[in-house]
Amino acid sequence: MKVTARHHDGVTILELKGKITIGVGDVQLREAVTEALQAGAKNILLDLGAVTTVDSSGVGELVSTYTTVTNRGGKLKILNLPSRVADVLQITQLITVFEVFDNEAEALASF
Amino acid sequence: MYSERHEFHLSIGSRFENIDLVQVVLNDTLEALGVEEGERHRIDLAVREAVANAVKHGNAQDPDKKVHVDFGVEGGTVVIRVRDEGAGFDPQAVADPLDESQKLSPDGRGLLYMRRLMDEVTHMEHPAGGTEVMLKKRIASA
Numbered sequence A: 001m002k003v004t005a006r007h008h009d010g011v012t013i014l015e016l017k018g019k020i021t022i023g024v025g026d027v028q029l030r031e032a033v034t035e036a037l038q039a040g041a042k043n044i045l046l047d048l049g050a051v052t053t054v055d056s057s058g059v060g061e062l063v064s065t066y067t068t069v070t071n072r073g074g075k076l077k078i079l080n081l082p083s084r085v086a087d088v089l090q091i092t093q094l095i096t097v098f099e100v101f102d103n104e105a106e107a108l109a110s111f
Numbered sequence B: 001m002y003s004e005r006h007e008f009h010l011s012i013g014s015r016f017e018n019i020d021l022v023q024v025v026l027n028d029t030l031e032a033l034g035v036e037e038g039e040r041h042r043i044d045l046a047v048r049e050a051v052a053n054a055v056k057h058g059n060a061q062d063p064d065k066k067v068h069v070d071f072g073v074e075g076g077t078v079v080i081r082v083r084d085e086g087a088g089f090d091p092q093a094v095a096d097p098l099d100e101s102q103k104l105s106p107d108g109r110g111l112l113y114m115r116r117l118m119d120e121v122t123h124m125e126h127p128a129g130g131t132e133v134m135l136k137k138r139i140a141s142a
Helices: A025-038 A058-070 A084-089 A102-111 B016-032 B039-058 B111-119
Strands: A002-008 A010-020 A043-055 A075-078 B008-013 B066-074 B078-083 B120-125 B131-140
Touching: A002 A025, A002 A102, A010 A025, A010 A058, A010 B016, A025 A058, A025 A075, A043 A058, A043 A084, A043 A102, A043 B039, A058 A084, A058 B039, A075 A102, A075 B066, A084 B039, B016 B039, B016 B066, B039 B066, B039 B078, B039 B131, B111 B120, B111 B131
Parallel strands: A010 A043, A043 A075
Antiparallel strands: A002 A010, B008 B066, B066 B078, B078 B131, B120 B131
């Protein structure tokens, strides 16, 4: 998986590309979020538009990320949720946990 | 590895990186059977979960232990067997990830995904040792 970070009005946008799966992508997601938080980020927008596969470990990492950011007083939201990833979140009834946007400007304005 | 009858057997080392190897062979085989992309992805995800469980929980990532994957087609149903060389696994001991208390747990969802994505999921002790999970999915094209 490839992670690209950029910033806009106090929101760190992490663009993820590839697979968020066990032992590889999930670790990269955790490291990217940890790095952003250590750099002072509070609010994070995860752009999943180029994510091809998420397994249960990837889902677990998304949940951990959500919990970590929320517990620090920040917000974590999702941009561009592919239907396959939405299906995976739907099965475990997590789709309602995340605030999801398909328009970046609207997502950024919501923080 | 392949046969004209769309069967394969793989034995992989207990490393997460090897799951992608299984995925490539599985996807190619399902494509050759005419299984459409969405269905291939669902079967792939279920098998990923089974192999990941075998690597992580069954074999505890022991490099000396293998994960064995057998793929076949029986009467229009794909049958995938994933076996580890571990000490055994009790699926009843896994907490329900849909329970409110587990909802934000970082793990424990793999078995649910297997059951929701496949028609039938069965765990059993293998005569040669370890746990075998058998995944079945009816496909229109086989």
